[in-house]
Amino acid sequence: PVIRREDYRAPDWLVPEVELAFDLDPARTIVRARLSVTRNGEHDRPLRLDGEELELLALRVDGEAREARFEDGRLVVDLPGSSAVIETDVAIAPEKNSQLMGLYASGGILCTQCEAEGFRRITYFADRPDVLSRYRVRLEADKARFPVLLANGNPIEQGDAADGRHFALWEDPFPKPCYLFALVAGDLQCNRDSFTTMSGREVELGIWVREADLSKTALAMQALKDSFAWDERTYGREYDLDRFNIVAVSDFNFGAMENKGLNIFNTRYVLADPETATDGDIDAVAAVVAHEYFHNWSGNRVTCRDWFQLSLKEGLTVFRDQGFSEDMGSAAVQRIDQVRTLRAAQFPEDAGPLAHPIRPDSYLEIANFYTATVYNKGAEVIRMMRTILGPEAYRKGTDLYFERHDGQAVTCEDFVRAMEDASGVDLKQFRLWYSQAGTPTVQARLEQDGEGTTLHLAQQVPPTPGQSDKQPMVIPLRVALIGAESGREVAAEQLVLLTEGEQTVDLGTVGEPAFLSINRGFSAPVLVDAVRKPGEIEALAAGDSDSFARFEAGQELMTRDMLAAIRNGGAVEVEAIVAAVGATLRSQSLDPAFKADAIALPGESLLIEKLDAADPARVHEVREEVRRAIGTRLGEDLQRAYTAASAADPTSLSGADKGLRRLRAATLALIAAGDAKLGASLGQQQYEAARTMTERQSALMVLAMLGTDASGKALDDFFTRFEDDPLVIDKWFAVQASVPDESNLHVVEALQQHPAFTLANPNRLRALAGSFAGTPSAFHRADGKGYDWLAEVIVAADKLNPQTAARFVAPLGRWRKIEPGRAARMRAALQRILAEPGLSKDVFELASKSLG
Ligand code: ARG
Ligand code: ZN
Numbered sequence: 090p091v092i093r094r095e096d097y098r099a100p101d102w103l104v105p106e107v108e109l110a111f112d113l114d115p116a117r118t119i120v121r122a123r124l125s126v127t128r129n130g131e132h133d134r135p136l137r138l139d140g141e142e143l144e145l146l147a148l149r150v151d152g153e154a155r156e157a158r159f160e161d162g163r164l165v166v167d168l169p170g171s172s173a174v175i176e177t178d179v180a181i182a183p184e185k186n187s188q189l190m191g192l193y194a195s196g197g198i199l200c201t202q203c204e205a206e207g208f209r210r211i212t213y214f215a216d217r218p219d220v221l222s223r224y225r226v227r228l229e230a231d232k233a234r235f236p237v238l239l240a241n242g243n244p245i246e247q248g249d250a251a252d253g254r255h256f257a258l259w260e261d262p263f264p265k266p267c268y269l270f271a272l273v274a275g276d277l278q279c280n281r282d283s284f285t286t287m288s289g290r291e292v293e294l295g296i297w298v299r300e301a302d303l304s305k306t307a308l309a310m311q312a313l314k315d316s317f318a319w320d321e322r323t324y325g326r327e328y329d330l331d332r333f334n335i336v337a338v339s340d341f342n343f344g345a346m347e348n349k350g351l352n353i354f355n356t357r358y359v360l361a362d363p364e365t366a367t368d369g370d371i372d373a374v375a376a377v378v379a380h381e382y383f384h385n386w387s388g389n390r391v392t393c394r395d396w397f398q399l400s401l402k403e404g405l406t407v408f409r410d411q412g413f414s415e416d417m418g419s420a421a422v423q424r425i426d427q428v429r430t431l432r433a434a435q436f437p438e439d440a441g442p443l444a445h446p447i448r449p450d451s452y453l454e455i456a457n458f459y460t461a462t463v464y465n466k467g468a469e470v471i472r473m474m475r476t477i478l479g480p481e482a483y484r485k486g487t488d489l490y491f492e493r494h495d496g497q498a499v500t501c502e503d504f505v506r507a508m509e510d511a512s513g514v515d516l517k518q519f520r521l522w523y524s525q526a527g528t529p530t531v532q533a534r535l536e537q538d539g540e541g542t543t544l545h546l547a548q549q550v551p552p553t554p555g556q557s558d559k560q561p562m563v564i565p566l567r568v569a570l571i572g573a574e575s576g577r578e579v580a581a582e583q584l585v586l587l588t589e590g591e592q593t594v595d596l597g598t599v600g601e602p603a604f605l606s607i608n609r610g611f612s613a614p615v616l617v618d619a620v621r622k623p624g625e626i627e628a629l630a631a632g633d634s635d636s637f638a639r640f641e642a643g644q645e646l647m648t649r650d651m652l653a654a655i656r657n658g659g660a661v662e663v664e665a666i667v668a669a670v671g672a673t674l675r676s677q678s679l680d681p682a683f684k685a686d687a688i689a690l691p692g693e694s695l696l697i698e699k700l701d702a703a704d705p706a707r708v709h710e711v712r713e714e715v716r717r718a719i720g721t722r723l724g725e726d727l728q729r730a731y732t733a734a735s736a737a738d739p740t741s742l743s744g745a746d747k748g749l750r751r752l753r754a755a756t757l758a759l760i761a762a763g764d765a766k767l768g769a770s771l772g773q774q775q776y777e778a779a780r781t782m783t784e785r786q787s788a789l790m791v792l793a794m795l796g797t798d799a800s801g802k803a804l805d806d807f808f809t810r811f812e813d814d815p816l817v818i819d820k821w822f823a824v825q826a827s828v829p830d831e832s833n834l835h836v837v838e839a840l841q842q843h844p845a846f847t848l849a850n851p852n853r854l855r856a857l858a859g860s861f862a863g864t865p866s867a868f869h870r871a872d873g874k875g876y877d878w879l880a881e882v883i884v885a886a887d888k889l890n891p892q893t894a895a896r897f898v899a900p901l902g903r904w905r906k907i908e909p910g911r912a913a914r915m916r917a918a919l920q921r922i923l924a925e926p927g928l929s930k931d932v933f934e935l936a937s938k939s940l941g
Contacts, residue, residue: 093451094397100220101134102126105264107222109212113230113274115184115194119146122179122212124222127172136166136175139209139216141191146178164213177213186210187849187889195340196299198275199235200353202346205396205455208267218393219498221264228272229256235274237297241265241349243331261349263329264496266392271348273297273336280306284317286327292317296359297336305360309335312375316382319413324487326386335359335378339815342851342892343459344377347384354381357816357852363740363781365817368747370782375417380410391494396455400447400523401501403459404467408475411468419744421636422682428611428637431469434461435614437698439528442902442939444553448501448523453934456892462526469614470522474508476565476584476612477519482512518588519563526553529562531587533619535570535605540598542580544568544605547591548615554938561590567612569635570596570603573622576632579603584612604628609635630669636683643669643687647715651696654711655703661711663718670719674726674756681734682748685755690715693829693865702908705869709829713762720763727763731756731771739780747783754787761791773799776806786820793824818845819856826860833867834875841882848886851893858882862900869907873914876901880918883932884925891929898922898932902939916940 104124112119126136140163148155150166151174158165166175186193191210192201201211209216225245228238232255238247242261249255277297284292294313296306313335320326330350341355358377361370387409388402415423438444438461445458447467452458475483490507501523509516532547546566550559564587570580579599604625608617626649629642647666654661673679673687693712697703720727730752737749757775761768772791779785789807792800804825811817822845826837840846840857847853858879862868868875879897886894901922904915922928922936 091451091453092455094395094449097395097397100129100215100217101132102136102215102220103129104215104220104222106225107267108225108227110227111229111272113183113199113228113235115199116182118181118183118192118199120177120179120181120212122175122177122214124175124214125172126168126175128168128170136168136173137215138164138166138175138213139206140164140179140213141209142181143210143213144180145213146180147176149176150174152176179212181211188892189340189342189851189890190892192272193340195338197234198273198277198336198338199230200273200275200336200338201271201348202342202353203270203348204268204346205459206268208270211270214267216267217395218266218268219395221266221392221496221498223264224259224261224270226259226261226272227256228259228274229254230274234276237273237275237277237279239271239273239297239334239336239351241269241271241351243350261330263349263390265349265389266498269347269349269389269392271346271351271353273351273353275336276300277336278303280310282310282314284314284328284333286317287321288327290328290331292328292330293332295332295334297334298356298359302337302356302360305362305365308361308371309359309374309378312378313382315375315417316379316413319379319416320383320386320409323412323416324386324409324484324491326383326491328385329390333382335381339852340850342890345381347381347388349385349389352381354378355852357819360816363742363783365782365811365814367781367783367786368742368750371742372414372418372747376410376414379413380406383409383413386491390496391491392498394498394500396452396458397448397450398500399455399458400463400467400470401499401504403464404447405471405504407464407468408471411472419680419682419748422686422744422748424610424637425640425683425686427465427468431461431465431614432695433692435465436528436616437694437903438462438899439466439526439553440551440698441899441905442554442941443899443935444526446524446526446556450524450555454895454929454931456931457895457934466614473522473563473565473613474505474516474519476567477563477586478508478512478514482514483508485511516563518561521560521562525550525559525562526556527551527559528614528616529564530616530618531564531566531608531613533605533607533617535596535603535620537599537602542570542596542599542603544585544594544596545591546585546587546594548587548589554941561588563588564613564615566607567609567635568594568596569606569609570599571606571629571633572599573602573604573624573628575601576628578634582606582609582635606633606635606638608641609638611637611641627665627669630687631672640683640687643673644691648691648696648699651690651711651715652699654714655696655700655707658707661714661718663715663722666715667718667722671723671726674723674730680745680748681752682744684730685748685751688719688755688759694863697865697903697906700906702912703906704908705865705911706831706871709866716759716762718763720759720761722763724760724763727756727760731760739784750781750783750787754783757787757791758794761795765795769795769797769799773803776803782817782820786824790824790827793828794830796828796830815850815852819852822846822853822856823860826857827864829864829866831866831870833861833864834870834878837861837867837878848882849889851890854882854886854893855896858886858897862897868900869911871911873911873918876915876918877921880922883922884928887925887929887932888927891931894929895931895935898935898939902935904939905941 108123190207238257240259247257337359345354486508569582572579633639734753776788904912
């Protein structure tokens with residue numbers, strides 16, 4: 090059944106107090122629950138509790154045994170009074186739980202994942218975020234197998250029990266929705282530290298991992314302490330319990346989870362050291378640690394009324410973790426990365442069959458709405474409010490929001506109202522960002538006559554499924570003019586608010602012809618379609634004073650010339666691209682990280698998105714032609730840059746050294762594109778001399794793409810060297826599955842048979858299937874076998890883990906952008922998925938919507 094936002098009704102019953110007692114055993118765990126329930130308002134409806142795959146052993150109401158009654162899968166309890174005590178005993182089987190929702194086993198550890206609707210797989214409950222309860226939790230388990238017993242909140246008591254078992258009692262004083270419940274039991278070691286908060290509270294910090302992984306927790310611990318301090322400094326938010334624990338598990342459906350006082354993480358976002366994690370992995374660890382910590386306020390203290398409001402906590406928290414990363418590293422480089430992610434993951438969503446507003450109106454399965462739209466576009470929407478209101482009013486707005494709604498379950502509307510009330514700015518029209526899907530296009534044209542300069546702007550919001558007519562949105566554009574002769578900012582940056590369908594802006598008098606620098610810093614998540622003068626884009630790519638706009642101009646230039654060749658079937662006009670890349674490489678003033686970003690060509694997926702009826706083979710051919718041209722024509726510049734970048738201190742994680750390593754990887758790949766032999770020998774040297782995973786992985790990728798004997802040797806070496814480290818073995822799979830070659834499906838099929846491959850571990854599955862489907866030239870084989878392979882994997886994975894299986898459907902849904910022959914094969918693959926009996930609603934929803 091479709092769930093609709095407009096159907097929201099307050100809960101009939103509240104559950105202020107919850108007591109849970111777990112008799113933990115991987116094969117059969119007994120959960121005893123004691124819920125004190127109270128009637129919410131005047132009505133005579135019974136109590137209805139969600140439950141899924143639970144074996145009900147007993148039901149008591151106010152101490153009296155009751156016969157259970159079920160309606161539509163829910164436990165229905167008729168209650169005469171205005172309050173009652175409901176007790177249930179249920180049995181569950183954690184080791185059989187392959188969905189990884191609810192209580193499950195991962196490598197001998199028992200752990201939970203409840204967001205969004207996993208708590209109902211643990212006990213009967215009102216599994217919705219607007220029912221807030223205080224929890225008291227008793228855990229009992231075999232002491233030898235599960236020496237550590239953790240739950241939310243503060244530890245109250247612990248001790249031994251009969252038969253070699255022991256117990257722990259935990260209490261969380263903060264009322265919370267059940268999706269924030271967590272427990273962990275296992276043989277874990279702890280990296281302990283502490284943080285003193287701004288009001289002097291001493292918080293004990295713990296990162297719990299398997300003993301062998303303890304040495305890889307230092308970076309995450311530092312990030313955690315940095316996060317505590319940053320949130321105090323930047324948002325005035327202080328931590329509120331005596332304990333903050335993080336546990337790392339290897340089987341996890343996504344990145345991590347912000348359970349109150351007990352965050353549970355995918356090992357991938359905790360364990361890191363320079364030998365086994367790349368600089369990118371290390372940055373991601375810090376960002377995810379910060380993200381989950383920041384949820385303590387944006388998500389936990391103030392939570393969501395219903396799941397349609399997911400962006401309330403996720404958009405805001407992503408924006409907060411982006412701010413953290415900007416402050417801890419280089420803001421300019423971070424912004425380029427953020428926009429890259431948005432373009433790669435969110436723009437295609439907005440342009441395709443799965444388009445939805447950041448606050449969706451309906452869903453079949455909420456797990457499908459943990460999307461780049463809700464998360465990343467949601468963060469852009471918060472960023473736009475900050476841009477429009479200014480940093481001080483924005484901060485007043487968040488202060489008001491947290492103060493007004495502390496302890497409540499609220500809506501996106503409540504957030505916007507707090508921003509309005511604190512700033513006095515009317516955000517009525519701005520709210521369309523919450524309700525309208527689709528990426529707006531802004532058309533821009535600069536007109537200069539005599540002394541006057543006028544900017545002509547127009548916006549279009551494209552139709553999306555279920556939304557044919559759109560209204561003009563509020564689009565904040567940071568705009569400046571760059572003198573065509575002087576190269577200087579001849580009109581200082583200003584904020585233009587585009588609110589109409591069409592609008593003109595008077596930019597005053599400028600003493601020379603000017604070039605338009607628009608959407609600086611990516612101030613709005615839109616596509617800009619600007620009328621460009623000859624030489625304008627080249628000039629902006631060489632010298633725009635806003636580093637993001639400069640990067641953008643370079644990308645626009647590369648995209649323009651590649652698309653032209655793809656469309657006309659001829660050779661690529663490479664002069665402008667080669668000149669721009671050469672100038673970037675030779676620049677004395679640009680920093681290495683920026684150079685690495687600026688010389689990278691837009692990816693094949695991005696080009697495909699910009700075409701109608703794209704031929705992926707042609708897209709690949711053209712992009713390779715450009716890479717080859719850069720490699721051959723700029724061989725010396727590349728080698729000089731490569732050698733200079735090799736001076737990075739391998740042990741240093743400073744921004745400067747990370748930037749050098751990034752440039753080294755980017756130049757090596759281009760050197761190899763121009764001269765395979767040289768690329769192979771440099772790659773092999775770099776691989777053998779590598780002291781960090783950043784150096785080793787980038788060398789391995791180049792070798793794997795070249796596909797020589799040396800690459801086979803390096804891959805074998807890599808496997809044996811890291812055999813015992815699952816996160817590195819994921820890289821071994823991912824590198825091979827990302828080789829952009831039409832015949833790479835054979836490699837992928839062989840990898841699927843490798844003893845180290847399993848469909849049951851989401852990281853491993855993403856490493857293989859995600860990497861392959863994310864490599865257009867391999868995935869879009871003309872014979873459609875890439876699609877068939879993915880469809881089979883989805884169907885097989887769906888039987889174990891619907892949530893993770895559903896994540897691989899979207900690539901098949903991009904058929905609208907692909908030429909008719911392949912598009913028909915993509916549709917056939919989707920139809921085959923839909924024909925599968927017993928399909929989960931997760932996969933069903935995405936596959937049926939993708940077919941249209
Ligand atoms: N709240 C978690 C986070 O962003 C993610 C939970 C994802 N849940 C899901 N069903 N996909 O940090
Ligand atoms: Zn989150």
